Amino acid sequence: MSLLQEPLVALAIWALATMALAPLPLRHQILPGLALLLVLPVLLIWTGRVHGYLPVVIGLAAAVSLFRKPLKVLWKRLVRRIR
Template identity: 50%
Template sequence: MSLALIFGCLWALAATVVAMLPMRQQYAPGIALLAAAPLLITLIWWDLGWVWGGLALAGVLSMFRRPLAYLWRRLRGGAPERIE
């Protein structure tokens, strides 16, 4: 297994652990994971090709769909919804 894929698996495990934390404690590690995701996806894409890179991208988009939708709405100037 390549080093990029090992880092990807560790990233997914870290994201799962962060998701189990209470909401107030998720912000700092969640932002760090979200910031590391493009670098990790690029590394996987570069080392293993577009299929594995696309799967990594789909996984990140799946795990962070709500925060990314919120950021997208904010960037477009819309009012973000509050989902409880």
């Protein structure tokens, strides 16, 4: 496999992992979802270094779409702690 394809394969595996996580009950999604969310910046930086910024923007939009509800909850908690 060429070096140019490796970050895209890793992102595809990440996407499959997020889809496998979705049907689980919410209480079972928290830790694996957090792990996937923490791995994403590494994958996006790797992809950006190999392929440029456009795939990173697309991947970031997809990630925000997948994690919109958990990110909204985290944002509300963060704002609540700041106040």
